[in-house]
Amino acid sequence: MGLRWQDWPSGMVDRLRAGCAIPAHPLALNAKRELDPRRQKALSRYYLAAGSGGLAVGVHTTQFAIRDVGLFEPVLTIAAEAAAEVQSQPVLVAGAIGRTDQALAEARTARALGYHAVLLGLAAFKGASEDEIIAHCRTVAEEMPVFGFYLQPAVGGVPLSAAFWKRFALIENVVAIKIAPFNRYATLDVLRGVLEAGAASRIALYTGNDDHIVGDLLTPFALRVTGCEAPLRIVGGLLGHWSVWTQAAVALQQECAAATGAPIPAALLAKDAQVTEMNAAIFDTANAFAGCIPGCHEVLRRQGLLEGTWCLDPHEQLSPGQAELISAAALHYPELTDDDFVRANLHTWLS
Numbered sequence: 001m002g003l004r005w006q007d008w009p010s011g012m013v014d015r016l017r018a019g020c021a022i023p024a025h026p027l028a029l030n031a032k033r034e035l036d037p038r039r040q041k042a043l044s045r046y047y048l049a050a051g052s053g054g055l056a057v058g059v060h061t062t063q064f065a066i067r068d069v070g071l072f073e074p075v076l077t078i079a080a081e082a083a084a085e086v087q088s089q090p091v092l093v094a095g096a097i098g099r100t101d102q103a104l105a106e107a108r109t110a111r112a113l114g115y116h117a118v119l120l121g122l123a124a125f126k127g128a129s130e131d132e133i134i135a136h137c138r139t140v141a142e143e144m145p146v147f148g149f150y151l152q153p154a155v156g157g158v159p160l161s162a163a164f165w166k167r168f169a170l171i172e173n174v175v176a177i178k179i180a181p182f183n184r185y186a187t188l189d190v191l192r193g194v195l196e197a198g199a200a201s202r203i204a205l206y207t208g209n210d211d212h213i214v215g216d217l218l219t220p221f222a223l224r225v226t227g228c229e230a231p232l233r234i235v236g237g238l239l240g241h242w243s244v245w246t247q248a249a250v251a252l253q254q255e256c257a258a259a260t261g262a263p264i265p266a267a268l269l270a271k272d273a274q275v276t277e278m279n280a281a282i283f284d285t286a287n288a289f290a291g292c293i294p295g296c297h298e299v300l301r302r303q304g305l306l307e308g309t310w311c312l313d314p315h316e317q318l319s320p321g322q323a324e325l326i327s328a329a330a331l332h333y334p335e336l337t338d339d340d341f342v343r344a345n346l347h348t349w350l351s
Contacts, residue, residue, distance in 0.1 A: 002143040005175040017204045019235030020053025021253040023243040024061035029310045042349040044082030051250035054091030055079050061240035065312045080113050097121040100136050107143040117145040123156040130164045141173040148177035165193025178238045180208025191232050205234045210241050210279045214272035217256035241279050244299035247338035281325035291319040303342040
């Protein structure tokens, strides 16, 4: 018998369903492109001190290539060690990718290290039928609670129908879904599927739509079923964007949650465009996301959390002009950064 979300520590599933900010964890390397354990743990400590409700490790922002160089288990271990230092019991989410044998092996590794769920990437199923993909998801869910993941097709995701998401939501050990197709129609497909599965109270909805973060968090998705409206809410985010300026991201998620059910201030609505413009710089949208991971690294390097912007792939670097765009974004929207917070605590996290 595998791990079930009902087995989680008391209160954890309620916190996930209430909504929180979960940063997608970067990889800290030295100039030799080797793991820097001290800075890797400092990043985890930073995210937890900033108020993150969890950590997502072994995901795209961590670089999928960690599996090729034997770093999957070490980086998951470091994050788990940092989580054990705090009393808040953050939700630990591990990326699980590949075909079923690989995803199961990664889920078992994560479970052994004390992780609570896997973020299930489906890019390896490009060209497969939805029946095959559902069978895969059911098999992994027998091992661990599953955080579904709708990745945008532009970066390798598989287009999936509302009917797929209904079948996926019927899997009892699915606890949440990260919605990241960067497409409003596809986002609604996920919501429609969850609604028609009758799973809205069980499955927590998290945005991964970096182009519409604030809008996702503020919108009451009043979809209709059987003649009545059943509003759904996207309650939090699991985002690479939130791996930088994380204290401000936590505050933003909380501000959006507090605005639920009340007239939304125009200034809060305006933050949707501001955050999206910042994301365009960090994620290098001008170059089809080529510099998205180095962009995150660059912010963390400037703050002193990382030593450099190195990735496992030497060709993965900041795009021309990207550093200047990041500087401009920070200058335009200083209230959405947290440089002072990092400066005041960096020595503690690096200790």
